[in-house]
Amino acid sequence: MEKRGRSKMEIVPSESHSFIKLLKVNREHLVTHIRNTQCLLDNLLQNDYFSNEDAEIVCACPTQPDKVRRILDLVQSKGEEVSEFFLHVIQQLADAYVDLRPWLSEIGFSPSPLIQSKAVVNTDPVSGYSQKLQQQLGRDSKFILCYAQKEELLLEQMYTDTVVELVNFSNESLGSLDSLACLLDASTGVLNEQGEIIFVFGDAGMGKSMLLQRLQSLWAAGQLDPGIKFFFHFRCRTLSCFKKSAALCLQDLLFKHYCYPEQDPGEVFAFLLRFPHTALFTFDGLDELHSDFDLSSEPDTSSPWEPAHPLALLASLLSGKLLKGARKLLTARTGVEVPRHLLWKKVLLRGFSPSHLRAYTGRMFPEHAVRQRLLDQLEANPNLCSLCAVPLFCWIIFRCFQHFHDAFESSPQLPDLTVTLTDIFLLVTEVHLNRTQPTSLVQQNTRSQTETLRAGRDTLCSLGRVAHRGMEKSLFVFNQDEVQASEVREGDLQLGFLRTMPELGLGGEQQSYEFFHLTLQAFFAALFLVVDDKVGTRELLRFFQEWTPPEEAVATSTCYPPFLPVHCLGGHDLHGEDPFKNKDHFHFTNLFLCGLLSKGKQKLLQHLVPTAALRRKRKALWTHLFASLRSHLKSLPRVQSGGFNQVQALPTFIWMLRCIYETQSEKVGQLAARGICANYLKLTFCNACSADCSALSFVLHHLRKRLALDLDNNNLNDFGVRELQPCFSRLTVIRLSVNQITDSGVKVLYEELTKYKILTFLGLYNNQITDVGARYIARILDECKGLTHLKLGKNKITSEGGKSLALAVKNSKSIFEVGMWGNQIGDEGAKAFAEALRNHPSLTNLSLAFNGISTEGGKSLAWALQQNASLRIFWLTKNELDDEVAESFAEMLKVNQTLKHLWFYFCSFCKKSKSYCGHAYQKVTTSASRPGAPVCGRCGNSHWVLATAWLPVPVCLGRNSDKNLHWAP
CATH class of the missing domain: 1.10.533.10 (Death Domain, Fas)
Known part of the structure; x- marks a missing residue:
């Protein structure tokens, strides 16, 4: 028309x-x-x-x-x-x-x-509705949610950035996100142009909900993509509030249960259908979605006017059957996966780095003296500091400190020495129970923790009953009847542990409630299991059955996207296992159970539960924990590699370590260490954070043998490095690549590793190390005479750091391989490495790829190789090498008889350069073979490889001027 x-x-x-x-x-x-x-x-x-x-x-x-x-x-x-x-x-x-x-x-x-x-x-109705959405989201996102209902903290004043990384399908880092606005930027981090979902994931407490709140605030203030006219925010757990018989069309879900247009809803909805790309949907907490409603009996929902269950609408929105073209931002805890064909971007939240923590401390405590007192306490307690890397736990710890400061201004003090997560949650429980005590201007509350918990026993039991009943069904939202059935009183609700639902209308006319966070619900569920006399051994250990790794389950789903929980979609015959269900809430319950039943808490809890019952529960837990740990360690996959007996651990192993650490039992730690028979422990991609290093050290320091430890691709940062100190005396191989480690962490490595001098392999690829850290690493190389492998690629090392490292390499008689890819050492650094290469006795593999090396640096390296008889593989990929460098390497080829692989991929050589090297190559070898050269995967001959692409086998890419010379395309 x-x-x-x-x-x-x-x-x-x-x-x-x-x-x-x-x-x-x-x-x-x-x-x-x-x-x-x-x-x-x-x-x-x-x-x-x-x-x-x-x-x-x-x-x-x-x-x-x-x-x-x-x-x-x-x-x-x-x-x-x-x-x-x-x-x-x-x-x-x-x-x-x-x-x-x-x-x-x-x-x-x-x-x-x-x-x-x-x-x-x-x-215009569309503009009017967009303005109304902005006003509503601006109002709803203005304040940060807190434990105490009466407290209001401005988001703008308190929000602090965390480490946010774009990742690929395999969760490998693609770089940090510069700002939240970049989430919607099509120029960076896009994995699939046809996908529509921005998937934000991270461990519990990493700030997923806070990120969405900040995003809402930015949109309401007009600081996001101006093309987004509609912003619809839903929390997945609230969709479980709808009854099985509920049926809504998309327009009703958006307007009646979110925000209703003041004029002409039909015209607004018609605009949304015509231009879905103007809408942004956010769905918070996919892993918290729960319903026993069988959606397999529901037809596909592709019509925006056809009524369907809200979960069916959610499935259709995420799969693109409804409002295709709209951008959807989905959050979930680590472990939940989204089908690749639906993904547009993947974003991983890693929590607070040391610099972020300092910024957050400044926002929470603007008074310098108070802030410095807190920082001093954190500095003196690495364990407490590592807990603060998780934003939720950091906030809880800071609130406790603030309470102590207000109550005992003369000397506010956080717990000393080793602090477990159970200690922190017991502390916050004590702080909030004391809120009910009358205040006085002349007399401070002096109740002990034991007295406070004993006085609040009824409150703890009623809240624990609600938490436990929800945990059994993976429910996070409770109606008024469920809360009243657990004998929760009005005064209990005022403490702030349970809060009213911010969304209205989803649960019907009655008020609905939820715990402030799933970790808090897990804590109260564990407390109920310990305190309630009627809880038997079977019920006590109920959630330990959830330790079965999700990798062992098989997904079966047909009509709906497989990332929706199978129990919501009518999946059956899964042997009771839902492979897409995140189990953190069960694992946290187990963790708190171990902490509450630890020997150190026995004196505290004996006032809440009979001693005989407490002893019985402790014995049952330890017996089960030992058996589970032994069984799990035996089941871990093992391989023989590089002279090591290597065991590949799974994320479940990290949770077991956390539980062992919560017990604070040296006996349990010794038994766990005894079960690690391998001498190479691989914990890559296990979602380990800095606090997990405390648990890891708690076990590994009991080992009597030396160990190789691979922690690549986790989230340890400098706090985690400090927590690994007790086990450095056992480690010969340390791999800490992709872990947000800075110069501060490298300094700790230097101080510890040079005490024992047993290190053979140090991996620090893709961290945030500068020239300062490079100098510490050079000193490690100088003092650890057995160090053979050093991986430092993709850091922030320039020529100064490069010269320090090159000098250390020159002096080392053991170093075998050095990886420096992706730094910026430039020509000055290249000259220093050239000096190190000259007559080096042991260096066999060297990568200086992507380092800003140009003519002078390249010529120096070529000259040095004429006087080197050890190097076999040399990478100079992605540098700025020209024809002069090619001519220098051509002269080198006439002399050097040991180099087998020389990589120049993505260098600016012309045909003249190839001719130089071609003539040089013709003089030093025949077309048949060169001693020690690899076999070509294409022509079958043995060739010296001057330049290859990314192929795993050297391949002849064609002959240039009849020379058997391999060039990258």
Whole structure:
């Protein structure tokens, strides 16, 4: 229809000033595409171009096209100025007249200064609804949610960035996210152009919900993509509040259960359907979605007007069957996966780095003296500091400190020595139970922790009962009947542990409740299991059955995306296992159970539970923990590699270590260490954070043998390195690549590793090490005489750091391999490495790829290789090498007889350069073979490889000038 209308229209340039003629010539086009007459009438009336009688004449027309015709007649009859203003309104109100944008652009309409001075009011329903959404989200996101309902902290004042990384399908880092606005940027981190989901994941407490709240705040303030006109935010756990019989169309879900348009909902919804790319949906906590409703009996939901269960609508939105083209941002805890074909981006939250923690401390404690006192305590307690890397736990610890400061201003003190997560949650429980105590200006509350918990036993039991009942069903939202059935009193609700649901209407007319965070629900569930006399051994150990690794389960789902929980989609015959269900809430319950039943807590809890019952539960837990640990260690996959007996651990092993650490039992730690028979422990991609290093050290320091430890691709940062100190005396291989480690962490490595001097392999690839850290690493190389492998690629090392490392390499008689890919050592650093290469006795593999090396540095390296008989593989990929360098390497080839692989991929050599090396190659080898050269995977001959691509086997890529020389394409 648009093409038919526009084919007949005539463009009359606005410079002719005949706006009346322009409207007459394009009358049919305007009648066809103007759907909103109210905005025109409002503005014509506002500026006294129309009278009330004119408006009444227009409104009396029976159809919308007739109204447009009558407006055009009246406008043209009133002259050029009114006609020009008519076009100005259409141009200014782009949302209301979106179909006329191309036409206005083609005619080149530009209003006169007089018309530009006229006020244009926007009464368009779409714009009005967008403004209402902005106001609602701005109001809802203004304050940070806190434990205590009465507290209000401004998001703008308290929000602190965390480490946010773009990752690929395999969760390998693609670089940090510069700002939250970049989440929607199509120029970076896109994995699949056809995907629509931005998947944000991270461990519990890493700040996923806070990130969404910040994103809402930015959109409400107009600081996100201006093309996004609609922002719909849903928390997945609230969708479980709908009854099985609930059936809604998409319009009702968005308008009646989120935000209702004040005018013309049909027009707003029609705009959304026509332009879905103007909408952003956020769904928080996919792993918290729970329903026993069988959606397999529901037909596919692809019609926006067809009523369906809200979970079916969610599935269809995420899969693109509804509102295809809309951007969807989905959060979940680590372990939940989304099908690749639906992903647009993957984003991993890693929590607070040391610099972020300092910034957060400054926001929480603006007074310098108080802030410094807290930082001093954290510095003295690495264990507590590592817990603070998780934003949620950091906030809890800081609130406790703030309470102590207010109550005992003379010497506020956090717990000393080793602090477990159980200690922290017991502390926050004590702090909030003491809120109920009357305050006095002259007398401070001096109740001990034991007295406080004993006085609040009934409250703890009732809250624990709610938490446990929910945990059994993976429920995180409770209606009023469930809360009352657990004997929760009104005063208990005022403590802030349970809060009312912020969303209204989803759970019906009754009020719904939830715990502040799933970790808090897990803590109260564990407390209930310990304190309640009626809990038997079987029920006590119920959640340990959830330790079965999710990798062993098999997904079966047909009609709906497999990332929706199978129990929501009617999946059966899975032996009771849901492979897409995140189990953190069960694991946290187990962890807190181990902490509460530890020997150190026995004195505290004996006032809440009979001693005999406590002893019985402790014995049952230890017996089960030993058996589970032994069974799990035996089941771990093992391989023989590089002279090591290597065991590949799974994330479940990390959770077991956490539980062992919570017990604070040296006996348990010794038994766990005894079960590690391998001498190479591989914990890559296990979602380990800095606090897990405390648990790891707690076990590994009991080992009597030396060990290789691979912790690549986790989230340890400098706090984690400090927590590994007790086990450095056992480690010969340390791999800490992709772990957010800075120079501070490297300094700790230097101080510890040079005490024992047993290190043979140090991997620190893709961290944040600068020249300062490079100097520490050089000293490690100087003092650890057995170090053979050093991996330092993709850090922030420049020429100064490069020179320090090169000097250490030169002096080392043991170093075998050095990886420096992706730094910026430049020509000065290359010259230093050239000096190190000259007559080096042991260095066999060296990578200086992507290091900003140009002519002078390249020539120095070529010259040095003429005097080197050890190097076999040399990478110079992605440098700025030219023909002079090629000629130098050609001369080197005539002399060097040991080099087998020389990589120049992505270097700027021309055909002349190839000829240099080709002639040199012809002189030093025949076409048949060169001693020790690899076999070509294409032609079958033995060739010296000058340059290859990314292929795993050296491949002949064609002959240049009849020379058997391998060049990358």
